[in-house]
Amino acid sequence: MRNIKIALLAGISFFFTEASFCQGTTKASLILNLGYYNDNNQMQYLKAATKTKVNGKFKFVGGVPVSFYISSEGPANLIGKAITNEKGQASLLILPIAKDEWNKSSRQTFLAVSDSSRLFDAVKTSVDLSKSRIKIDTAEDKKIVATLLELKDSLWVPVKGVDMKLAVKRLGGDLNVNETPTYTTDSLGMVNADFKLLNLPGDSLGNLILIAKVEDNDVYGNLTTEKTVPWGTVARYQAPFNERSLFARRGWSPLWLEWMAYSIIIAVWFVLLYLFIQIRKIIRLGN
């Protein structure tokens, strides 16, 4: 719902910017989105994303200064500033200076404001969220239980009906623990899943990192929790760096190749050397 509001606001802002553009101003409209992230119930941060429309296509806008506020806009509530990168993203850790304001309520509002520039007008956006966290547990037979809890009146209460993913953390992304892509929390705020990824390579001890995540939720934002489990196979990485192979570095070619190549080279150049000696012989005979 909140995202719809932001989109509507952005659309209206875009409309007015376009209208003003038609009236002779040269500034384009900037779309600013804000998201809340809580990683492993430890690291909380905000991420702002900026984009604009060029020739009917959205384009990231880098180099936009964005100010982040907690509760409301004002110097006292300023958490920090960041500048968007080439992908139009700017992230900011929620710093301890926001602790007092954060502790006032179980619900919280964050704001992001982009400064006015030569190209864009100032844009403001906000995100409201309820404080929440995910708990992840495991049971026998490789069963996973994840619980979503929300802070209400100083108590953590289960949340029903929220989509959650259960996966294993891999290098390039997350791998679902079985064929079910998402689960919905029950009245106890829980989801249950069986781990079905057999013989999945883990680290040197066979450990895997389970991950439970709620993504882009209008009320709770983006939450993730991790748990290390010994359910993988032990990965023994053997670096081929010091092995002789056809694809190795210089001086590490296979011995059979060296033997073959050098034999041929020596044989042919021996013949050439012999022929040079023959020329010398001819010269000596002539003299």
Add this chain to the structure above:
Amino acid sequence: MDISARQKIIDDLLPQRFGRKGKIWVASLLIICVIGSIAYVRQLSEGLIVTSMRDYASWGIYISNFVFFVAISLVGSLITAVLRLSNVKWSTPLTRIAEIIAVSAITFASIIIVVDMGRPDRFYNLFLHGRLQSPIIWDVIVITTYFFISLLLLYFPLLPDFTIMLSSGKGSGSRLKKLYAFLGSFWKNTAQQKKISRRSVHILSITIIPVAFAIHTVTSWLFATTYRPGWDSTNFGAYFISGAFLVGAGAVLVAMYVFREAYKLERYITINNFDRMGKIVVMLALIYLYFNVNEFLVPAFKMKKTDADHLLGLFTGEYSRIFWFAISTSMFLPILILINRKGRRPFPAFVAGALVVVGSWFKRYLIVTPTLLHPFLPMRDVPESYRHYFPSWEEWAIAIGSLAGFLLIITIFARIFPIIPIQETITETEQDEKH
């Protein structure tokens, strides 16, 4: 053989001063070489950006030229070694032509590969830090070896001719006499010297065949060991060697006609030579045609998605005109001309040889560039110029300059040394008279 007949052969075959046409020819080649050098200086100072080579077509006409030169150099082993070892007598007047073509071509193959390097000043790193696993290193080794073998194969049969040239006193100034004296004044035509020379040529003729096969096989492996449409073939070594023999033989036909006309060598480079050489070209063209059928028809029958763009580009797409031109001129037309006895007369044979050479150059271009412009992963988010390749004027100037340099070496060689072995011709004539 009486002295007058012997003297007639010597007079006919001694190197001759350039006439008016010869001087114009040499001046033209020099001008082209100078333009090529200017273009190369520009490339050195500005970098490879002056070429049209970009991320995808990173090999252009320089590498096409390299493959062409390597191919044409193979003729040395065909005429000199294969025919010599087969005890074929009719090829004697052609051996030196073939060998100088080989030496000149391999020299320019080495030069053009350096031209293709963005930083030629770092060339020595290839020797210091080269990987033995890389076909590029094998190519460097085998080209160097082939160059020395070809040079020796050119030098040994020249030894008796130096003495003849030193004693003749015709057609050469004191500087050339000094050169002849330096290179062969020690040749006294003794039985022992002749024995050593004969044995050395025999050893060289045997050695050059595997090295010649290696040089072009390794060049083909520069492509075939890379997983790309058009290059991913187990057929490539044999395909390259058959094509190399064909273009080399075509070049010999051209050189035979030019030297015959320029130096009035009708008595030595006879219609019989053209007839036999023409038959060899037909045989080689048919073999190369067979390998082409293998190379194109088999993948076209399967038409794998990754090969389809490349093959259709050659058959009916943007390269179709060059492709069919190359196939027609390097194989079909020469076969049609030379299959007939009348077609194996000097002038038609010369035309057929020229068609083979021109068609083969374009064939090398088609082997190198279209494949590079059809990568497995589609080209995305790249400037338009990256999607096509047409050489810049600098590339044309350097490539044509290298071809002119190749011809210049042959021309200068023919001015300084007898283009037909004098002593061998005398010996064979004497043997014929005895029989």
